[in-house]
Structure formats: C-alpha cells, structure tokens
Amino acid sequence: MAEQQIKVAVLGGGSFGTALASIAADNGAHVRQWMRDETLVAQINQEHRNGRYLPHYAMNPVVHASTDLQSVLDDAELVLIAIPSKAFRSVVQAAKPWLKPSQILVSTTKGIEQDSFFLMSQVLEQETGFIHIGVIAGPNLASEIADKQLTATVIASADALTRTRVQQALGCRYFRVYASNDRHGVELGGALKNIYAIAAGMAAALGMGENTRSMLMTRALAEMSRFAVAQGANPMTFLGLAGVGDLIVTCSSSLSRNYRVGHAMGEGRSLEEAVSALGQVAEGVNTVKLVCAKAQEMGVYMPLAEGLYRVLFDGVPAQDMARTLMMGEQSSDVEFILPREAVQQAHLENRGWHE
Ligand SMILES: NC(=O)C1=CN([C@@H]2O[C@H](COP(=O)(O)OP(=O)(O)OC[C@H]3O[C@@H](n4cnc5c(N)ncnc54)[C@H](O)[C@@H]3O)[C@@H](O)[C@H]2O)C=CC1
C-alpha cells in the first residue's frame, strides 16, 4: 500500500492508461489522467467510466481526467506514459516543458519506434536526459486489471528509486509489482511477444490445435530471447513475467488486440480490415516489420517472425507458410530455448535478474 499520497499522472486515455490510473487511485494515490478527447474527459469525470476503451468497468472516482497537459503534470511525482509507440515521442515532446528531473517517468508502451529502433524508455532518455526512467511490462490485459483480476507486472529500471516508487504506487491486493534491472530485456519482451500473438490468433482461426499453439509459443520464446540477447538483454528475463508470462497471455486470449488481428485475418479478412475493425492499437503489426529488418541486419535467425511478415505483407497464405516452416531442415542439436552461451554468461556474471 502507498505510504503517503503519491501524485500520479497518466498520459493516455486508452484501455491501459485507464486501468493503471484506477489501480493507482485504488491504492490511495492522487491521480490525474491526460487525454485528447474532451468528451471522454467529461465522461470519466462525471460517470467515472471510459466508454470508448473500457466501457464495462467502473473507474475509481478519484481519477481526474483532463486535456491540459500542464495541469496534469505540474506536481506529479510519477508519470506513467501509456501512448502507442507511433505517437509516443510527440507526446513526450509536448510534455517536456512541464517535466522535471525529480519526476519518475515510466513507459507502459509495448512497441518500437519506426526510424530509430528505439524502445520507449530510450525515447524518454533521449528527450529528457533524466535518470528516474523505467518501464512496466508483463501479462497485463487491461480489461482484466480493470476487473481487478489478480495480476502481476514488472517494473524495470536501473534506478532503485524508480523501482521502489512504482511498487509503492501500484502494488495492491490485486496487482503485484516485481522489480528488475534489465530494462531493455523487459521492454523488448513486451514488444516482441505481440508478433507471436498475431500468429497465434491466426493459427486458432485456421483451426490449428493446442499442440500447435504450444509449439508456436515455445519456439517464439526461443526466437525472442535470441533476438533480445543479441541486443544486450539478460536471457533470464525471458523466463519471467515480461517474457514467457506475457507471451502466454497474449497468445491465448482473445482479449489481446494483437491476437484478434491475427484471428480476423485467419477468418479471411485483409490486414487493413482487421486493423480498422479493431479500432485500438495492435503494436505487433509494426513491430514485426521493424524486428525482421533488424534481425536481418544483425544476422539473428527468426523464422516465425519472418514467416508472419510474409503472410502479413507479401500475401503468402498462412497455411502455406506453416507448411514451409514445418518442413524446414531439422537440426540434430539439442533443443535450446535460450542461447546457451548467454545462459552460461548470465549464470557466471549473475547479470541482475531480480524478478
Ligand atoms: N491494453 C492493454 O491490455 C495493454 C496495453 N499495453 C500497451 O500500452 C500502450 C497503449 O495501449 P492502450 O492503452 O491499450 O491503447 P489504446 O488503443 O486503448 O489507446 C491508445 C490511446 O492513446 C491515445 N493516442 C493515440 N495517439 C495519440 C497522440 N498522438 N496524442 C495523444 N494521445 C494519443 C488514443 O487517443 C488512446 O487514448 C500500447 O503500446 C500497448 O502495447 C501494455 C499492456 C497492456
């Protein structure tokens, strides 16, 4: 429980920002939530409900919504940023005049910036130069959090104050906050799993079974960790909530928007139709493009991501791609989920795995 009434600002009026604002308020914080839509602001302040993104859930009435960034940020100690990756930098730039080095800035966004390949915490670092920067990721379907289902997340930061303050502000009877100092790994886990959630939704719609989903998820974990380790992340992070945990939930639930995009395509819709029917962000569509290009550049083997890319953007039928992947050359090596050299190194060096 919060030791004192912490002042929390949430940037973003979507489902995750709304769920987090309510948790912080349930936990005793003073919460302001910024969004662009005046109608939604009025609805949240009068009816305590976000009718556009979480219509069936009551919000904590303490959450005060506003379209005025300055008033939301002015005295905030903790700023949670739940803005899709495409708009993240522009919102941070708009917020910059009212951000202070003493504030704790936390991204909750599971995506990658288009041109820079920056994760959102890197955007925060670049734009502000502050030190209290962190990310939240884990198996955190917004509507289940809004429903107060028992949930756990990870706050990742190299800065101990950031980890502690987020745990104090958000940790409560239905939301448990673990800590990690592998910010890059936790943030990559959140972004990468969206790719495989699209594939899992597609597989389900095509009538593929539980064996298939399990194979997909397990080999996805191998791919994700291979890529992340090549990027400097701790492989052990991928065995935690922000790795396999988030992969499980998004590859298994139709509450995941990425899963839903894949499912709609498996039912015969085009990518454009699937995305526009969703009306919310599905980060994986952009992430798969960026990750495939980066994997090629770095020489990282990612057959599932590349297969999904070809289905989404080159019009290869998903069934054909599944056949190609199944018939790929079989290695006689022992099956490894985490790159073995990285595991040995992590073990020897105990590279900061605190979850
Ligand atoms: N919804 C979920 O279950 C979870 C979402 N996330 C991540 O949180 C991030 C945000 O997701 P959601 O809240 O779910 O998205 P959403 O699609 O529900 O809402 C996005 C919000 O961002 C706003 N927005 C978009 N462009 C903007 C701009 N230029 N300026 C200001 N506001 C803008 C929209 O108006 C909307 O309020 C995503 O990266 C997602 O991966 C993470 C964990 C769980």
Ligand SMILES: O=C(CO)COP(=O)(O)O
């Ligand atoms: O990240 C999420 C749950 O942890 C939400 O996933 P979607 O963005 O696919 O809905």
